[in-house]
Amino acid sequence: MPKDLYTVLGVERSASKDDIKRAYRKLSKEHHPDRHKGDKGAEQRFKEVNEAYEVLSDEKKRAMYDRFGSTGGPAGAGGAGGGAGPFGGFNFSGFNPEDLGGFGDIFETFFGAGGRRSKREQRGRDLQVEIEVQFVDVVEGADRSMALERQRVCEKCGGTGAKEGTKQVSCRECGGTGEITRTTQSFFGAFRQASVCEACGGSGKTHEYACHICGGDGRVRSRDTVTAHIPAGIHDGQTLRLRGEGEAGVRGAKVGDLYVTVRVRPDTAFERDGDDVRSSVSISVADALLGIEISIKTVHGSATLKVPAGTQPGQIFRLKGKGMPLLNSSRTGDHYVTVNVDVPTKLSRAEQKLLEEWRKMRE
Ligand SMILES: [Zn+2]
Ligand SMILES: [Zn+2]
Incomplete structure (x- = not known):
């Protein structure tokens, strides 16, 4: 079985980064092949120390190692490479966790996230x-x-x-x-x-x-x-x-x-405003002054609007319940009519005369 990396460095599992660095420096000096020429055991220990340090000095690798145990991973196959190191000869150099397809996949593989373990059928495409x-x-x-x-x-x-x-x-x-x-x-x-x-x-x-x-x-x-x-x-x-x-x-x-x-598709006559409908209509100045009953086109057919005398340009009137139906409901919105007043740009001589008289009356 591969050795525990913390044991190799002779540190506690809670060891700080500095503790690990210090232990590594000491041990790598101690087991350095230059000092033990021809000693296979020392060479092996030197290798182990280096490999242990490579994992434990790297926060990410250390976290993964802590998570998956001290003997080389949950699959228990760590030693398969012939005991060259704690990971069975796996080479860490240039190791990038993303190469494994991200941590998510790995964790799901090991811990079987939810129902993922059950038989997965290839459902037809939406x-x-x-x-x-x-x-x-x-x-x-x-x-x-x-x-x-x-x-x-x-x-x-x-x-x-x-x-x-x-x-x-x-x-x-x-x-x-x-x-x-x-x-x-x-x-x-x-x-x-x-x-x-x-x-x-x-x-x-x-x-x-x-x-x-x-x-x-x-x-x-x-x-x-x-x-x-x-x-x-x-x-x-x-x-x-x-x-x-x-x-x-x-x-x-x-x-x-x-x-x-x-x-x-938008409509030319109606504008939708939530569940309400809006439209506009034009009346003459005289109709605005005197009031009139007009027919308004709604989405439910025509409705009568009583425009009162003295209606102002742009005034808005409500036709209750004449708007859009509410989705999944029996209720309907309202219809709002904006009344515009047409001001004539040209007047006949007779109209002009009449209006001048009317102006005098209002003074
Ligand atoms: Zn099959
Ligand atoms: Zn068939």
Whole structure:
């Protein structure tokens, strides 16, 4: 078994950086090959001291060493290299922890983060599309169809990938586990890393004879139509999730989902403001002064607005409940009408005369 690095340097596990440096200086002098010419034992000790110092003087390496034990890593394969050092001859020079694919992977491999240890199937891909709907579609909700080309479950074999009348068998590549375990040499010694078996897509199953329609994959490329229901009140940029409308997984693995992002085309007459709708209308000066009843176009059809006498230019009126429906609710927003007043740029002689008289009256 490889020796404990702290024991090699003769320091406590809690030793400070300086303690380690001091112990190293002392021991490397003591065991220096120049002082013990031809002494194989001294040469070996000198090597060990240097290797121990290389790990313990580096904060990162020391932390990893502390974490994974003193005997060369959890895989217990540290000594495999023939006792050349605590790590079985593994060479630390130029060692970079990132080379191992980051600490996350290593820790997950060792400690089996959550459910990662369970059989991992290659679930079908999720798909993403964007569709454009008209402003009015959002008022009542609408169904929208789209053509999609995607991998779907092969109907001939029902997704198993097996030829009709032949059975599914355990995957030979992974022995039915759905995982391929690789042993990698690393800083700690050897460790095992599991990945999804590509031969069976993680299902652990394969077939004696492949289905001739899908070639054994359990999926076929198909172009078909998917209908998405656009709910009333949806906002521009919101995304719907259609479960199971994505791509089929390999050999009966779970089907992915389809994400539909809805773009609502702006309307020329209406402006959406949250769940409210805004529009504007123009009336004459006389109508503003005397008041008038006008018909307003709303998303629910026309409504009557009573514009009172003395309405100011730009005044806003509310038509309650005439706005957009609230998503997943029976309530609706309001419609706000901005009333503009048209000031004529030209007057006839008769109008001018009349207005001059009116001006005198107001003085
Ligand atoms: Zn098939
Ligand atoms: Zn397999």
